[in-house]
Amino acid sequence: MAHRWTNALTRADITPEPLWLNRRQFIAGALGAGAMASIASPALAETLEPNTWEHITSYNNFYEFGTDKEDPAANAHRLNTADWEIEVDGLVDAPGRYSVASLLEGLSEEERIYRFRCVEAWAMVVPWNGVELKDILDKVGVQSGAKYVAFETANRPDEMPGLRYPVLDWPYREGLRLDEALHPLTLMATGIYGKPIPNQNGAPIRLVVPWKYGFKSIKSIVRITLTDQEPVTSWKMANAREYGFYSNVNPTVSHPRWSQATERRIGGGLFNRRQPTLMFNGYEAEVADLYEDMDLKTYF
């Protein structure tokens, strides 16, 4: 149970709270010392420090609260996450409506410092807290016919002002192949920096799949369905040519409108250099075998 995957990043990489509260001064100091020079090198990526709480919680894509990056932080306080329930259905032994607490009960919560790569070619490093999705799925009992897991975000127009606009076909939907869902890297996050996850980051519980583009990591989940069919996913429905079901981070497959070869790490200021994007976002050793026989240009 849990601890199947160990962070190459350690606790020592977590910035102490007084420091991330004062990150601007800290960065200024580091710049002065020339310490930023190492950041461009992907080989040293493991030593990258997590982004600040401020950056992680103020630069978000959560279109239910608006399409600008600052909209979720401004509007997400309207989401009521108390008494949150998740409907678990489909090919499971114990379907039903579960409270978050009952789903997490008895599971070991972990801290995972993951790279986070958005399909828009920006990137962060986030210290998540959560449980492996596998543990939740084991709890509800996946039936043998299940091949995929489908997820759905809350659809509450009164609390989510962005739902008034037909930006996507609401509710937001995402999905994983079962082996991806069961992979030890796949996390259901409930916290960041050891604090409860803020609404704009997907409270009370969200998926985190670090080797896929960020939009796969669906937020504020209200439904988990085990199915034998590839689930429909919101961005693929919106534009199948640009957003595939798999959406693995892959520097060799460009988005039709922009290159995915490089990314800009959030927090580096106006003259921040782009850095090369890593295959599977740097988790190639862990996940490449999931896609061994697949042409990743076809199944992008």
Add this chain to the structure above:
Amino acid sequence: MFIQWINTGLRKIPTWVLYIILPIPGLLAIVAGLTDNLGPEPVNELEEQLGEFALKFLILGLAVSPLLHFTRINLVRFRRAIGLMAFAYVLAHFLVWFLLDLQALNQIWIEIAKRPYVTAGFAGFIVMIPLALTSNDWSVRRLRRFWRVLHRLTYLAAILAGLHFIMLSKGFDVEALAHMAVILAFLALRVSKWRHGLQSGLQGLRTKLIG
């Protein structure tokens, strides 16, 4: 009466005032970027702000003649300043994209050729260059009637800019579509006027030939 009062007031404003006022939001954005006050991703933010002001000033320039036609409010004196400032914002937007965002100077033509939204935006920028270069009294005098025809390209530049905005958006972007709707509405007004002008011109020719 009220309109007259507005126009009298407007006439008292020298046009150079616009060359002071209109650059302010762009300069503020640049200063904010340099002082780490543009949020976690300042490059994109600066790029977006400059691009949006460019588009808004382009639309403001297109609004001058319908405003005169429908309300009699006369901003015609300010149109050159508005247009030139729109161009300055487009140029700044392009430079931020090219120098701070793309960062690969040898990549620029590949990006322009390969990414349709970049192609549209860049085409809009190119179209505006002759307009900016001929925005002076000397050119107006030299080019005469051709100057008017040439400056109809403003509509093309605005449409390319609006298209650029729509194409770079993810999902169904209401804001981008609203900008385009305004541009197309102004174009429709203008086309109906051109048609009218063409018809009355033909009418005149016919009367001359036949009657």
